[in-house]
Amino acid sequence: MSRRYKIQAKKHRVYDVHAVMELYDVCRNTVSNWVGAGLMPSKGQGPHLFRGLELNRFHAARRAQGRHNLRLDQFYCLCCKVAVSPHPLSINLWQTERESRMAGGACSECGATVMKLLDATGYERLKNALRPNANLSEIDERKEEDSVDIGTEAPLRVPEWPSMNDRIIHDWQLYAGRYDVKTMDAHLTSIRDFEDFLEGRCFSQVRDKDVGKYRTSLLAKGEMPQEDGGLSASTIRHRASHLAAFVKWLTKQEGYRRLSVTLPDYFDLPRQKMAKVLARPDKLYPSVEEARAMVQSMPNLTRAQRRDRALVACAFLTGLRAAALSSMRLKHIDCEAETAVQDAREMRAKNGKSFTVRWF
Structure with a gap:
């Protein structure tokens, strides 16, 4: 079966290994191979967790690589439609009758046969690397070039800081399983927006003044036009409500009990300010x-x-x-x-x- 991995993970969610296996219909070894190929797990000790934004970035980068500019240790799999690094023990080297140099192996993800044509230099380097069972990724000495981002679609950006909160957010997802899927996604959007405001700081370090500043920024966005990043009154109320419920749950978790129990109250919105934000023109609807x-x-x-x-x-x-x-x-x-x-x-x-x- 062709695996193009065009499935989009929900960018705000946190997936464990089992959830990644179900989402992409792959085995555990494939997920391990992805980690070796550049998929970054979330920070912290314990089983691997992956943010949906990172999963989408990893697969978008693999699809963009295509058949060209492959490293010496990479082969293009016609089944997976991505560049893969086969296990060194499965790689074979041979020369054809016309003195062409070929390399073949088994795809590390689907098991299909992968092959490619090598020049004399690449053939010798790969041959020498296979003898001591060296790490094939270390034999490629080319420098990676940054993308110039040419095109009509904006590149997928990840936060500049590593998320320190993915594990506690994953625990909250288990607690929020009682919600509808769309409701959980709305709560996660609010939680990630608060995390971006904190610039990736751990939730265990949140103080009253941080929540107060975030509430002020929410109210300021309510007075801005939506074309400039402004938010509607309904969005502001829902985000404040979502975060108050999340922080209330957070204060009862191990490692976060030192947080002030009054933190959820700081998300309450002033009625006078919200009354100004509520002034919106009536929507047109058909008779x-x-x-x-x-x-x-x-x-x-x-x-x-x-x-x-x-x-x-x-x-x-x-x-x-x-x-x-x-x-x-x-x-x-x-x-x-x-x-x-x-x-x-x-x-x-x-x-x-x-x-x-x-x-x-």
């Missing part, structure tokens, strides 16, 4: 007549077109979320009684909520 005209103008020749038309009509009638609408069945709708049922046992409902909707 019932406009919605009816839009549905009637939609094509209905094919089954897929009629399905799309029904989804749009149900969205206006019931007000359900997109995930719930896409998992709705005919049995959940009663046209005579003009009701729709959101059954969390059979539909993708947020927080497992079930209720009945009566449309107008």
